[in-house]
Amino acid sequence: MPITKVWIEEGCIVCNACEAECPDVFHVTADSCHIKADARIDGQEDENRSSKSVLQNGLQSSLETSIIAAAVACPVNVIQYEQIISQIPIEPPKIEVEVAIEVITSVVPMVAETEPALAKVQSVISETITSAPKPRITEVWIDEGCIVCNACEAECPEVFHVTADSCHIKADVRLDGKENENRFEKSKIKQVLGESLVEKIISAAAGCPVDVIKYGVFGDVPKIEKKLDAVHDHSPDAVRSFVWDIAAAPNRVVVMPKTIPLPSLRTFLAEQEAQKIADEAKWQKQLADYEINKTKALGENKEPPKAPVRPAPKKDDNDMIAPVPASADAPELLYLREKLGASVQEIFQQSGELVCQVAPEAILEALVLCKDDPALKFEMLVDETATHYPVADEFKFSIVYHLTSLSRQRRLRLRILIPENYDVESAVSVYPGANWLEREVFDMFGIRFKNHPDLRRILCPDDWEGYPLRKEYPTLGLGQREIDFREDRSGVLMRLSLEKAGNLNINLKKPEAN
């Protein structure tokens, strides 16, 4: 049920619990907790204690659970909220049949002029009522907590589609034609499919390791027991071993990033522009809403609502100034662009550091130039490393080279963006010190370097599988031994993650202390 208003009563102890639960709504300042401006209609930022402003429409139902969680988490119970309870009566399961009848009867007076037609319609009605409806699934949705394990898609590809970060109910089975988790809409699925796919959907739901597939049923549907896989076998004979295969690691927890945090002047400027336009549009909409409400209220002889105020830019009360990218004015960067021409993709400065992004093919040329050109003279390669950006489209990794000029005491970062399976030209021929650094990049990311003298793993064992610093490499589950928990040793980390991963019957025997 949507939450309309949230406010903070007196007595906040600034414990930050609410912001941790629901950062979209709460913002904890030095001495109090505020309801954020962009969550509220009136655009102010304070405790909302006196004004009791209404939450933004879009957030009312989507943030329901997290607001309630925050209110529960508050140690002094000062978070208060208003919730619409049972606005819509709960639909009885037979609703579809009734609707069908309704539609047909309402059609009758218009269409059925003649006897036979009426008879036909009546027969349809009687058929609908008499033939016992088949059991079927009325709706399917995915609750929060999907771990993107692909089990459902393997079981029932007609309905489920697993994307990079969530599982969707396909558009062509749903009545509303959207494709998402169906968590809030709870759109019905097509009746025919609902009947034919009963078993598949139920077994997919049973196969879900985190039990987030939920469905509404009509009639008697078969029950399928939840499958238990080998991990749950706690018999002494069960093989206890490391799991070596990443894909098969049963308890793996993968947190995939959602953004591409690539600092760049171009994207920064574009974002600024888009933000400005969005702000303006929001403001215009608020004005228009206000006008409509005003005329409506005047027409009904009620008091007109308060005029909206444009939110002033927030003032931060701390010692932070987020460093933003600035256009390059350092002579090194301008010189590099002049020398390398089109292969320089971008130059900018941020946090006082010089960044030059070059085309991946030109990296060796750029390194040679940086080292040997008397105007640059970056003699030392201090660091070389990579970053994985799995959600980016055109590239998958960035490799950065940090160069230092000992004689001129300047630093420069060269950056290249490379797609998957792209072999970068090794820097060892220019800077011999790149040898181990490149081996480490290969070890951690699986990026191969052309002409590297000795490209082996360096930190991991030679037979290690997977590349640990890629984002899809699990932080938990791979190579982890099964652990028995005693009841009073509540390892939160393990317990929570194992619970999440569906291994619910952990605890088990108390080890004998001798």
Place this chain on the structure above:
Amino acid sequence: MFKNEELEINLGPQHPSTHGVLRVKLRLDGETIVKCTPIVGYLHRGVEKICENKTFFQGQVWTDRMDYVAAVSNNLGWAESVEKLFGIHVPRRAHYVRTMMTELNRISSHLLWLGTHALDIGAMTVFLYAFREREQILDCFESFCGARLTTTAFRIGGLREDIPPGFIKQVQAFQDRFLDCIDEYETLLTENRIWKRRTIGIAPINADECIAFGVTGPVLRAAGVKYDVRKAFPYAAYAEMNFEIPTRTEADTYARYLVRLEEFRQSHHIIQQCIDGLPEGNVMAKIPKVLKSEVNEIYHPIEAPKGELGYYLVGEKGGQNPYRFHVRGPSFVNLQALPQMTEGRLLADVIAAIGTLDVVLGEVDR
């Protein structure tokens, strides 16, 4: 009767003179080293991956455990790089205290190096003298932050608390006798003929090779390159400090020993300046309780006792933990030069070479 055969042996990973779990694969022709291959990774704990899954506040405790003999320097690097990522301005007093603690840590790290390096080479006595002073520094750490080794000394934005009462007195007590202690080490080693025989001309690496391999720290300075991050790219309060960069030109083990001894004196000098000029004021910047980063990418180098320690951080929009965290450990990069220093020389020199590079395997393997 005499066969000319090459012999392959493993030095380590459990060898006391490799200072941890370093394994060096050596191919020998008699006693001469034909090929030397350092093999690392026995202590790999995935610090980078862990920190990418922890908040900026929590990440600091892992930096303690990289170079565990110089935990304060590691903490400083972490705090300063997060501050650079967020644009936080730290109060001047906090900078001074940080500088003082880091210099104390440099002394304690060099003392550990001195003791163990001398022990490897065969001079037992220095070890005890060096640890006597190191103990006193660890006591200072204990009263400053409550722990001796894994200090977690600083906080993002400054210090957790101001220095405790009596702390300055405690550091001053150390300061007062430390110069004499350096003289004692010198009496024991500098002129000692055995020590000189075992270090002069051993494990040389010249300036060009150092720069090519990215070697930094005392090893680079002993080759005659006057490069110190504290001077070249000042951080903390080093811009306000008056000190020299000691250099030698011999580029051998003995020169590195002399450079480090001179660094003792310079650190001592810096600490004295910090004590004398300690400004008043608060020690913590105003920062929000939940740090959420903007899109940014920084590389922040500091001069750790072993060389340039750099942290590379990538921040994601609204992220509470680093998107990418990378450590440029000085030991890791310096260790690359080991084959260069030992190939074609004698087996016994490998021990001296490992000691003089001053590697800590916690930082090499991370």
Place this chain on the structure above:
Amino acid sequence: MSILKKLLPLDIASGMKLTGKYFGRNFLQANRSKKHIHITVEYPETPISIAPRFRGRLQMLRDEQGEIKCVCCLACEKICPTQVITISKGKKEGRKTPFPTRYDFEMERCIFCEFCVESCGFDSIILNHQFELAAYNREDFSIGMEGQFQDMFRVSPVGQHSISSTKNPDSPDYT
């Protein structure tokens, strides 16, 4: 001259002189001098003193009425880098704020960073001065509220005697 230098081991002799000096001083004066010249302490017999800020084991505190101070804001559970703390929130009659029905602390993973104490806005936990934390069983490392083998309010039996006086910064022999 240089031949003489080579023949006479003066460099070694100066080193010997230094060690001899320390040996003599310790041998002759150690037990007589008023001034403290020992570096080592006969530890289990003589309790050692530790700095006031020493970070030892986690301990919960009560207020003057004997009530548990903790109000279950879970700040410590969230900040702990190694996820050592688990708290179950509950209610108690006659108490307005929530009450921890369980507060579990797994000491074997605690790294004594003091982040939990720092994050607690109610001063309900501290790291006490107990440093003898070894035990024979793993069970002894899981510490909880009353009723368990070790509880969070007391110093554990193993290390009770180790908490000696903390150093007094005003005393003259404070080093």
